[in-house]
Amino acid sequence: MTTYANQCAIVGVGESERSRNSGTTPLHLALDAARNALRDAGLEARDLDGIMNYSTGGDSCTSHELATYLGSRPKYVKDISGGGSSTELLIADAVALIEAGELETVLIYRAMNGASGHQVGRGYDPDLLQGMLPGGSFVMPYGSASPSQWFGMFAMRHMHETGTTKEHLGHVCVSFYEHAQRNPKAFLHGKPLDMETYLATPDISTPFNIHDCCVELDEANALIVTSAGNAKNCKSRPVYIMGMAPRHTHSHAHYWTQVDEVASDHAAPALYQSAGVKPEDIDVAAIYDCFSWVVLRQLEAYGFAKRGEAGDFVKDGNLKMGGRLPSNTAGGMLSEGYTHGMNNVLELVRQLRHDYKGTDRQVKDCELGICTGWSGPDLAGAMILRN
Amino acid sequence: MTQATKYEKPVPLKTLDNHPYWDAADRHELALQKCSDCKGYIHPPGPSCPSCGSPATEWENLGSDISATVYSYITSYRPFLPGFQHDLPTVITVAALDVAPEVKIMANIIGCPAEEVEIGMPLKMTWTDITPDRALPQWTPSRSQN
Numbered sequence: 330m331t332t333y334a335n336q337c338a339i340v341g342v343g344e345s346e347r348s349r350n351s352g353t354t355p356l357h358l359a360l361d362a363a364r365n366a367l368r369d370a371g372l373e374a375r376d377l378d379g380i381m382n383y384s385t386g387g388d389s390c391t392s393h394e395l396a397t398y399l400g401s402r403p404k405y406v407k408d409i410s411g412g413g414s415s416t417e418l419l420i421a422d423a424v425a426l427i428e429a430g431e432l433e434t435v436l437i438y439r440a441m442n443g444a445s446g447h448q449v450g451r452g453y454d455p456d457l458l459q460g461m462l463p464g465g466s467f468v469m470p471y472g473s474a475s476p477s478q479w480f481g482m483f484a485m486r487h488m489h490e491t492g493t494t495k496e497h498l499g500h501v502c503v504s505f506y507e508h509a510q511r512n513p514k515a516f517l518h519g520k521p522l523d524m525e526t527y528l529a530t531p532d533i534s535t536p537f538n539i540h541d542c543c544v545e546l547d548e549a550n551a552l553i554v555t556s557a558g559n560a561k562n563c564k565s566r567p568v569y570i571m572g573m574a575p576r577h578t579h580s581h582a583h584y585w586t587q588v589d590e591v592a593s594d595h596a597a598p599a600l601y602q603s604a605g606v607k608p609e610d611i612d613v614a615a616i617y618d619c620f621s622w623v624v625l626r627q628l629e630a631y632g633f634a635k636r637g638e639a640g641d642f643v644k645d646g647n648l649k650m651g652g653r654l655p656s657n658t659a660g661g662m663l664s665e666g667y668t669h670g671m672n673n674v675l676e677l678v679r680q681l682r683h684d685y686k687g688t689d690r691q692v693k694d695c696e697l698g699i700c701t702g703w704s705g706p707d708l709a710g711a712m713i714l715r716n
Numbered sequence: 717m718t719q720a721t722k723y724e725k726p727v728p729l730k731t732l733d734n735h736p737y738w739d740a741a742d743r744h745e746l747a748l749q750k751c752s753d754c755k756g757y758i759h760p761p762g763p764s765c766p767s768c769g770s771p772a773t774e775w776e777n778l779g780s781d782i783s784a785t786v787y788s789y790i791t792s793y794r795p796f797l798p799g800f801q802h803d804l805p806t807v808i809t810v811a812a813l814d815v816a817p818e819v820k821i822m823a824n825i826i827g828c829p830a831e832e833v834e835i836g837m838p839l840k841m842t843w844t845d846i847t848p849d850r851a852l853p854q855w856t857p858s859r860s861q862n
Contacts, residue, residue, distance in 0.1 A: 464760035466734055467760045467822055469728075471808050471822055483788070485789060
């Protein structure tokens with residue numbers, strides 16, 4: 330069993346340009362992100378002996394390609410089919426391999442032309458999906474092909490049971506859009522959102538309007554994990570990995586039988602045990618936000634609000650700067666951009682390094698951060714980081 | 717075959733594991749897969765029981781008089797698949813079978829304005845003939861059948 334206990338650290342983070350139409354390939358985007366992460370860490374491409382990435386439906390380049398054109402010659406390349414919890418799962422793999430003495434320094438990336446290429450929110454090829462998704466034949470014939478519809482079905486029942494309202498969802502959006510106004514690189518920088526506008530925006534698919542849905546873009550992100558020993562020699566301030574917990578539950582992500590349990594509910598206790606801390610110790614968060622409601626459900630799962638009280642927790646300003654748990658402080662996937670979870674991790678690392686010290690973007694004196702990944706109700710992966 | 721009546725929406729794909737469900741649907745009946753060991757229903761059907769892992773499964777025919785209750789639903793105002801542009805908004809529900817509430821069956825709710833759909837609403841299963849040899853199970857409010 331892997332013992333995290335600060336034995337490894339994230340020492341470099343980087344991203345490519347972020348746009349609606351990159352005019353280039355995921356490989357070019359991945360190279361930009363990887364070079365920026367290496368520069369951030371003060372490392373060379375040849376220092377990497379492991380490269381890993383996750384993708385969906387072949388929307389990325391392979392680790393082999395990235396290694397080739399980065400000029401790196403790693404021992405180990407690995408590509409998985411993954412989603413919203415894969416950043417954490419690949420970091421867990423990297424830590425285990427480093428701890429086993431197999432590898433020293435691993436680069437993990439996610440690259441996608443999420444707007445100009447394949448776009449998740451617009452639905453997929455119906456026959457392909459029926460064959461590819463578990464239970465797909467029971468979903469597609471009824472017009473359900475978008476994650477907004479799959480997660481919306483969960484959200485509608487949960488809202489019915491707990492009294493969570495549309496306005497509660499809106500507070501998640503308004504909080505994150507507010508963060509984006511402090512981040513010049515956020516896609517929705519310069520486009521603040523107020524509750525009146527939010528509530529006046531028509532739904533795409535209940536209970537979600539456009540603001541409840543993440544902003545799909547062309548972008549790549551990368552981060553570098555190494556041993557705590559190596560981390561001391563890097564240029565950046567190390568951010569240590571305290572604990573980690575992945576979890577699978579439901580048999581079907583897109584066709585479920587009940588909403589009372591999600592994988593995050595099971596990941597949470599294992600996560601806190603792994604890190605040896607409690608929810609009240611956490612200063613700053615990166616909460617997976619493909620849709621607004623997913624944030625509320627995870628606040629319940631990870632112990633920041635009781636069942637049915639997450640909406641009021643957010644309404645009270647707790648995810649904003651100065652709140653109990655400033656979250657997704659670059660704007661999150663709802664307003665910075667969607668890189669399948671990794672951009673939220675990058676921001677958490679920068680917060681814990683105090684990169685924004687002296688500005689209103691810095692969560693003052695933060696030491697402990699939580700990062701929650703949500704591939705769906707069926708799969709979760711979460712980690713706790715410290716400076 | 718006339719182009720005017722061509723069915724544009726996805727036709728349920730019959731597979732190794734699910735074909736008895738769709739074969740029954742074509743006869744306007746509901747058949748559910750069941751675990752031969754733990755006796756639980758398995759829906760959607762699969763290669764083994766997701767509750768206990770048993771590979772021993774069987775099929776049970778529940779007939780054509782199927783009632784259920786709306787467990788959750790969404791109303792989509794945008795088409796995400798071909799054919800749905802003609803019937804917006806589209807209501808999609810997961811309904812709990814009255815005889816086995818742990819079984820939730822997803823379908824559209826037809827014959828009911830979207831704004832009248834609510835959680836807890838009683839439904840009856842109905843079948844729409846979508847091609848000469850295929851039929852699609854759908855839900856409709858049970859009150860409209862009275």
